[in-house]
Amino acid sequence: MGSEHGEDAAAPLAERLRARGLRLTPQRRRVLEAVMALEHATPEVIGARLREEAGPDGAAPDTSTVYRTLELLDRLGLVWHTHLGKGAPVYHAAEHPHLHVVCASCGEIASAAPDLLDAAAERLAADLGFTVDVGHVALSGTCRACRERTGSEHPS
Amino acid sequence: MGSEHGEDAAAPLAERLRARGLRLTPQRRRVLEAVMALEHATPEVIGARLREEAGPDGAAPDTSTVYRTLELLDRLGLVWHTHLGKGAPVYHAAEHPHLHVVCASCGEIASAAPDLLDAAAERLAADLGFTVDVGHVALSGTCRACRERTGSEHPS
DNA sequence: CTCGTTGCAAAGGATTTGCACAAGT
DNA sequence: ACTTGTGCAAATCCTTTGCAACGAG
DSSP, rough: OHHHOOOHHHHHHHHHHTTOOOOOHHHHHHHHHHHHHHHTOOOHHHHHHHHHHHTTOOOOOOOOHHHHHHHHOOOOOOOOOOOSSSSEEEESSSSSOOEEEETTTTOOOEEEEGGGGGGHHHHHHHHHHEEGHHHHHOOOEEOHHHHHHHOOOOOO | OOOOOHHHHHHHHHHHHHHHTTTOOOHHHHHHHHHHHHHSHHHHHHHHHHHHHHHHTTTOOOOHHHHHHHHHEEEHTTTEEEEESSOEEEEESSSSSSEEEEETTTEEEEEEEEEGGGGHHHHHHHHHHOEEEEGGGGEEEEEHHHHHHSSOOOOO
């Protein structure tokens, strides 16, 4: 049953890399593991995580490597990224597609079932021939807590 | 009937500013006018527009003023902004709410009817107590043209 | 060995911020 | 006059790039 850590995760990675004549490096494996472990993490947070995993002595992948690797994993279809508001994009493992819901007030991120937008997606496909990419979608709005607290305002 | 240019637009602006003890400056009026004239413009584009309107001699609002003003107008509810992908946010007049659809490949922006997400919004409200802010929503995906051209890939 | 990769440091682009001066009300 | 707003320049933040050394296959 348990089936989504370290060793397991590296398998598809190795495969896809090989298929493109690319190399499986420890950095790439670590970045992918970090993305899977942290939900909705920004490149910055992922970097920090890798640094603490490595400890004050061990070496963690460089920031530029984290960026390059995230872009690569994205291209390989192993991770997805979403831009929630103005800041950095957040990455999550590609396994279970789901869409993101972000509170514009508190920044809280919630996930919703991927079929939430099925109807809308069909309509867009029919009307504009536009294919919605559920994994990349982010809906912004206000969560219950903030709604009760403030009621208005237009934050980022 | 005709009712969305210059003079007209400044009215609600003056009102809302006054209500908060703020001042109506020519810069603020110009920025708002630019947002209304340009659809889906980034702060950069808005700034450029103001600069060309002013001509090589006349003075256009400073970049920092453009940013500060856009934030203010947003807070006042006169304009909306949406983050489409990684780049800069795009602003549009608050008048007619509509949602944005962005092609991840070519960056093309299309608008869709605001009721497209009504069903989804209701479900989110019921399930999570989350209120979707249609004006800020951006759906990413692939437009027909790009879909026929490539078919896969995961761009930003 | 051979080329894809990484680490470092410097380059960049987009915002934001501190301040003294200008300007609405 | 009293404060808010603006322009300017410097400071930040997030990424991206150039390159020489490194290491996977």
